[in-house]
Amino acid sequence: MEFQAIVDRLRALNAPGIVEVDEPRAPDKETKDKGRSGRPFVMIEPASLVDILHLCRDDERLQMEVLIDITASDPAVDDANLWILVELLSVKHRHRLALKALLPKANPVLPSATAIYRAAQWHERECAEMYGVTFEGHPDPRNILLPDDWVGHPMRKDYEFPTEYHGISCE
Amino acid sequence: MTDLKQQHTPSIQPSSEEERILPSGEREFFFDVSTSDLEINMGPQHPATHGVMRVLLRTDGELVTGAQPHLGYLHRCAEKIGENVEWLQYLPYTDRYDYLSAMNNNLGYSLAVESLMPELEIPRRATLIRTICAELNRIASALIAYGTYGLDIGAFTPFFYAFREREWIQALFEKICGARLTYSFIRIGGVFNDAPPGWLKEVGMFCDVFEEKWREYYDLLVENHLFVMRTKDIGIISEEMAYDFGLTGPMLRGSGVDFDLRRDMPYMDYKEIWDAGVYQIPLGRGEKGTTGDCWDRFYVRVQEMMESIKIVRYCLEVIEAGPVIGDVPKVIKVPPGEGYVGIENPRGELGHYVHSDGGKIAVRCRVRAPSFVNLAVLEDLMPGTLLADSVAIIGSTDIVVGETDR
Amino acid sequence: MSELNRQRLFYTVLAFLAFGSAGKGLLEAGVEGLMFSIFASLTLGGAAVCIWERSVVRSAFALMATFLGVAGFFLILGSDFLAMAQVLIYVGGVLALLLFGVMLTKPDLNERSLPRIGAATALIGGGIAFLVSQMVGVGVKTWAMAETLEEPTTKAHDIGIAFLDPKQYVVAFELAAFLLTVALVAAVYIARRRTEDFTPEEGQV
Amino acid sequence: MSFLALVQDTITKDNVMGTPHDGGNFVTELLAKIRPEWLPEWMFILTAVGIAVGFIVAMVSVIAMWSVWMERKVSGHIQCRYGPMYAGGWHGWAQTLADGVKLLLKEDMIPKGADRALFWLAPAIVLAGIFGALAAMPLSYDWYFARMDLGVFTILALGSTTTIGVVMAGWASNSKWSLYGAMREAAQVVAYEIPLGVSLLCPLMTLGTFSLLDASREQATLFGWDCGMGWAVFTNPFNMAAFVIFWIAALAETKRAPFDLPEAESELVAGFLTEYSGIRWSFFFMEEYAAMFLMSVVGAVFFFGGFETPLTALMRAADLEGGVLYNLVCFGTLVLKAFAGVFLMMWLRWTLPRVRIDQVMTMGYKYLTPLALLCVLLTAVWEYVRYLVVG
CATH class of the missing domain: 1.20.120 (Four Helix Bundle (Hemerythrin (Met), subunit A))
Known part of the structure; x- marks a missing residue:
């Protein structure tokens, strides 16, 4: 299925929380729009992420069996939001779907998708330690790549690098 | 750690749940002797964890009752570095996460960046050289997987046989780009330089020799009775489980799922090659035991080497002279946008999510590492197996710790 | 001390x-x-x-x-x-x-x-x-x-005779063999006992 | 006729050869010639024992040294490489010597949590066991340390004490990997001692002796013709089957691949050897190689004719029996045959993957033991028939 067909299907299913559909566009000099390249995605409300994932997995025409990735992105220091990026893949129908949600940095709380995809478990752990996103209902919310006692969330743009670690200077 | 300790309750109450079906089909019971479980650290310096990974095992005699992988010993902040160096400067870092298939990593990253640059045209010769290099590297990586899996099972010699051919591949790479392990050869817009004279011919020679040697590999391990005894019916991943854990690549195909990104979501010229009917997708069919067992995964990897050879042969046939790199400036400025490209790495889907705001440096450079995802399945696979089986299972996931930790 | x-x-x-x-x-x-x-x-x-x-x-x-x-x-x-x-x-x-x-x-x-x-x-x-x-x-x-x-100077010859000669040790030999066989069969029987045979108390040996 | 009587007849048939030479061990004999008058007997015996022990220690060292070099060359050539090539010049012959020096000079570490006494004692017990077993091995018809009529029984018995040393090493290391190695060793050896012993019964019944010397002499004649080719595997087909069982069990007893579970590198790091280093570590390897050699000797003597080849028969015909040359040829024959066995062990090790512990147990208890017992029965029948026919 093409991207547009997937979006239509999602709309037909009354998928909750769809904010907008963002597709790449050519730059436009008149409106001073720099344009956007890359691949299209669906913008959603963070709260309805789990519902949409449920829908995507269980609907027989979408049938996204595989959760490829859950990660976050911090677009800029002064941006108020984190981006939550979800990649889905349908093995049977051979199509992909990218989801994106804006999550306020002030209160980065998101329901966990672990119950739907087990694959989410480790991605969410990584996302949590790197960006400080709290996944509610995650069964094993420990650090995965960083040490257990690591302070701060390194992938945030405003992260300050530590000057020492356990008495060892990092200068 | 804490989690394991909470679960730590010596099994005194006998129940039918403790019944286990042995690989041989017999039923075994564990009930009469109440022993205390042993917590044992497999790694980070254990020979079977393929690098600095640690698995915390809970064992009852030889039986593994709990397993918990601990990662992060090789964490090198690859993604953070990606947000701090220029587009092209990041390319050598991609070599370092899956250091056994560096060409494929270069390729994945380059394709992801190129997906943000719609104007950029990749010359056909560059694409074909890319394909040749990526497939040769896939063979080299599969050879390591083959050899080290033999080591895990206890057979030493296949490892050296695999290295014999891998050495040739590395020599080929050395001739084309000067490096043997971390190539940085496939660049944004094409490849670094053209193949030296005679190189393509030597690749053809390699293909001829490899086809003969491959038979040797097959007889040495794949059909070896002891090897089959050790790997069949161990670590069975069902189709549903594979989906659930997001497995990709040989792990998924070992479970009998016919899915290969090269064919099903073609990038570069793979669609043309598939349409030419050059290669097939080997699948695990449970020939020796159950579909999705360790043997099936291993079998898929070994078969894929041959398929890669076929692809290389096709590329050698159709390749023509021409430029090898598109019109790329020294300092690349990528138009704003965000893209995700997943390619078929030897270990599964290697995804790069890149986000550009139009500058010289990425805003976000995410690596979706296949080993990282594939490793998560250990937690479910290992309990209920023997200690030796757990080693076989780790080996069959074919992880590269550089990639899991990035 | x-x-x-x-x-x-x-x-x-x-x-x-x-x-x-x-x-x-x-x-x-x-x-x-x-x-x-x-x-x-x-x-x-x-x-x-x-x-x-x-x-x-x-x-x-x-x-x-x-x-x-x-x-x-x-x-x-x-x-x-x-x-x-x-x-x-x-x-x-x-x-x-x-x-x-x-x-x-x-x-x-x-x-x-x-x-x-x-x-x-x-x-x-x-x-x-x-x-x-x-x-x-x-x-x-x-x-x-x-x-x-x-x-x-023990030879296989002498041992064989000693074990099998009715005048010497054949009775002891056979008795020991019988005992060991019984023990073996019993061991196999115990090892093959099923879960249902065990009460929880018995399990806590 | 009952089975019992059948066995009795088989055993009691008069096929024990007269011993060609009745005397003490050759060290004692040698020393007796130069014994001074004033030396009291006990001191003389102690000296003789000391020299014999020194000889055995030297023998173990040489066997281990040669075997290690051989293993490295064999594995190298199997694996498309050369193995050691530099130390000492010709094909790296001095590599093991150099390694030995390195191991001697290495720091002798005992882990903090280890049981020091047992950690110290374990290599000693392992070595003592194998030395004792080697003492029962004759070098030729006239050269032996002890004239033992129970030679093979002694070898098996003393060889089995090395198990305790290995188990002790594993436990004393206070490492979980070592403990696993020790437990696997205990389980494996107990399981395979039975098929090993039982399968050896077949040639023992054919030859009618426990003594390695007599067994070898017995195999000189084929159908009454002293041609040096009356090997047990030729005179009785079931001995061949017994040899296969014996060989598998011997591999398990000497913890060689595919039965190297006690030290399974990819599973248990190094098993019971994990915490050992330096010369202590090398003691275990000396034991392993000596045990390989000893098992090959037992196999060679009881299945493949021991000292006997047509060459020895020829020398007997030429009336050279008892001479130094004859003994040297006997010695060389046995060593060659034994090292052929050692080579076979190495070949298997570098070819086959390791088996799993439950497969080891299944193989030992479910297949090898009953098969060995069946072999014994069939051998008995065959020998009885042969006794009736040939007489």
């Missing part, structure tokens, strides 16, 4: 006993006496360690000395078949199995509350008295030595 010192004293005394008895044996009865003394020290020393040692696994290892010492006696008496059977079965088989079970226990030196001060002191005191009496040659007469250390 601390536990460690007591242990050291015990082993020192044991070593003195062994060397003393060996020396005495050598002086009084030549090589035969020497051999007897060595094997006797091994047997008794191993047994003493086995009883005295706080670690179960060490006790089990000490049994090896006892078994070897007993095998040595058989050798002195000229029955090398018995000696080798003793080593093969008791050291190679029984002890290995014993260790297999015992090793599953924790390596905790304080977990056994067997003879602490009383037995150890008694043993050391007795040992010293014995040593002194032996060395000075007062009181205790030496045991009568075997006449000679005979060259062992």
